[in-house]
Amino acid sequence: MAFAVTSPSRASSAPKIASSLSSDLKVPCIGAFQPSDRPHPTIINLSTRRASAVKPVFAAEARRTDSVVPLAATLSASGTEKAVRENVVVEEEEKEDYEQLAKELENASPLEIIDKALAKFGNDIAIAFSGAEDVALIEYAKLTGRPFRVFSLDTGRLNPETYTFFDTVEKHYGIRIEYMFPDAIEVQALVRNKGLFSFYEDGHQECCRIRKVRLLRRALKGLRAWITGQRKDQSPGTRSEIPVVQVDPVFEGMDGGVGSLVKWNPVANVDGRDIWNFLRAMDVPVNPLHLQGYISIGCEPCTRPVLPGQHEREGRWWWEDAKAKECGLHKGNLKQDGSVQQNGSAKTNGLAKISDIFESQNLVNLSRTGIENLLRLGNRKDPWIVVLYAPWCKFCQGMETSYLELADKLAGSGVKVAKFRADGDQKAFAKSELQLGSFPTILFFPRHTSQPIKYPSEKRDVNSLLAFVNALR
Numbered sequence: 149m150a151f152a153v154t155s156p157s158r159a160s161s162a163p164k165i166a167s168s169l170s171s172d173l174k175v176p177c178i179g180a181f182q183p184s185d186r187p188h189p190t191i192i193n194l195s196t197r198r199a200s201a202v203k204p205v206f207a208a209e210a211r212r213t214d215s216v217v218p219l220a221a222t223l224s225a226s227g228t229e230k231a232v233r234e235n236v237v238v239e240e241e242e243k244e245d246y247e248q249l250a251k252e253l254e255n256a257s258p259l260e261i262i263d264k265a266l267a268k269f270g271n272d273i274a275i276a277f278s279g280a281e282d283v284a285l286i287e288y289a290k291l292t293g294r295p296f297r298v299f300s301l302d303t304g305r306l307n308p309e310t311y312t313f314f315d316t317v318e319k320h321y322g323i324r325i326e327y328m329f330p331d332a333i334e335v336q337a338l339v340r341n342k343g344l345f346s347f348y349e350d351g352h353q354e355c356c357r358i359r360k361v362r363l364l365r366r367a368l369k370g371l372r373a374w375i376t377g378q379r380k381d382q383s384p385g386t387r388s389e390i391p392v393v394q395v396d397p398v399f400e401g402m403d404g405g406v407g408s409l410v411k412w413n414p415v416a417n418v419d420g421r422d423i424w425n426f427l428r429a430m431d432v433p434v435n436p437l438h439l440q441g442y443i444s445i446g447c448e449p450c451t452r453p454v455l456p457g458q459h460e461r462e463g464r465w466w467w468e469d470a471k472a473k474e475c476g477l478h479k480g481n482l483k484q485d486g487s488v489q490q491n492g493s494a495k496t497n498g499l500a501k502i503s504d505i506f507e508s509q510n511l512v513n514l515s516r517t518g519i520e521n522l523l524r525l526g527n528r529k530d531p532w533i534v535v536l537y538a539p540w541c542k543f544c545q546g547m548e549t550s551y552l553e554l555a556d557k558l559a560g561s562g563v564k565v566a567k568f569r570a571d572g573d574q575k576a577f578a579k580s581e582l583q584l585g586s587f588p589t590i591l592f593f594p595r596h597t598s599q600p601i602k603y604p605s606e607k608r609d610v611n612s613l614l615a616f617v618n619a620l621r
Contacts, residue, residue, distance in 0.1 A: 246395050247391075250394060255417075258414040258415050259288050262289055263294065265373065265375060266292055266295075267294065269410070271297070272371055272402070273297070274297040274375070275297065275298045275299070276364075276374055277299065277300045278300065279306065279310040279435055280435060280438075280443075281424075298325050299327070301364060303359035303363075304330060305447040310435060310437065320433050328367050330360075330362070331358070335359065338355065338358055344449075345449060347450065352468065359447070365399060365400075368396075368399045369400065369401070369402060371401055374409070374411060375413075378415075379413075379420060381419060382444070392412070392413055394411050442454075442463060450464060450465050451464055462542075462543050462546075467586065503539060505544060506535065506537065506548055506567045508552050508555050510552075511551075511565050511567060512564060513566070514534065514567065516574060516577070523582075523600070526596075527595070528596075530564050531617075532564040532565075532592070532593040534567065534590070534592075535547075535589070536570040536578055536582055536584050537567055537568070537569060537587055537588045538570065538571035539569070541571075543588060544587050546608075550609050550610040550613065551565075551610075554614060554617075570589070582600070589603075592617065594620055
């Protein structure tokens, strides 16, 4: 917040306390105050507007409330402070109802949403660019004709293709991306204590917190709003309800405190295929990794191409549960009080609301007792293939067609095809007894061996599954 002391009689001169003024001057309107016990009032404009010069995204402007202190000290006559308090009228921005605005913009185009965001926040808003489809946001911003800013988090572990892509985007749009880098001391401590790939063993959250979340927190401290490329169809459980605009539930902006940052998600309601149609139509440069099967692109060790039958988010942190696939940048999406939880389990009272999957007359639905009995059998009459699944899991849903086709192909062959719902109360058992790592997990129970064999591939098309069964039956 900027504080300016001006003299009404000489507005163009340097700020100072006026020495003479007509006694019949009216009290200034909103945004100024007049000490009532002095013959010559001082007008102090409290403006919420900031300079229009471009600031680095990470250079948060200090809140200058201390500017009031020396000024108050100069007004030390008896009763002055009381008079000041009585006559100050602080201009407050009218608070926007962003829930209502989100409803109004629910059916608006990304172009309209971004235009409104840039018009409202000007130089205090920036686009978060990750090197994937977020380039669509930059294209939309360009089409508005308004100035815009772009920032990106360089974790130090991105693919070489992504770094090259950053350079291509800068040249294509004639912009400079404002990069944020992790703290070298924190990264050094993590790697020395736990190694370069600790996230494969204890989860990605710690590494992401150091290499991404803290960077973002610093970046957003210099903004009042930011624009993201989140879409509802991107991630199972974590992004299905995001609005097009919201008060950021996690991070703070330059003014500090809860509600000081606004988050815009202009493509929340856009299908991923439509994003790509837009990119092709506008001849926008894209990350070359997309041509290699990468859809959701992050750090090199934690990102891989997706295969037929897989959801796009399955290429990220593939060793973890489907509903934990957020790095912390959008952790406000994760629910704590409903059927969705951070660990990917679902509360019992929410299970009945989810439609089941893998429904077929050629497929056996195993209960807990049924799969326990299957585990105990040392000599089985027939081999079994069983999928451990959760019906809310997009990755399970993605392989439903191929698994049902497998059941049809194996009908009458002597191989039993089955499913076991392993979320909720059954998850702990499935992890300890059934090798469950993430959903879906596919197990083959041979005829003469008690120990089930875990399907090791990420290829879940019917031919790959059939080859696995035929090699072991």
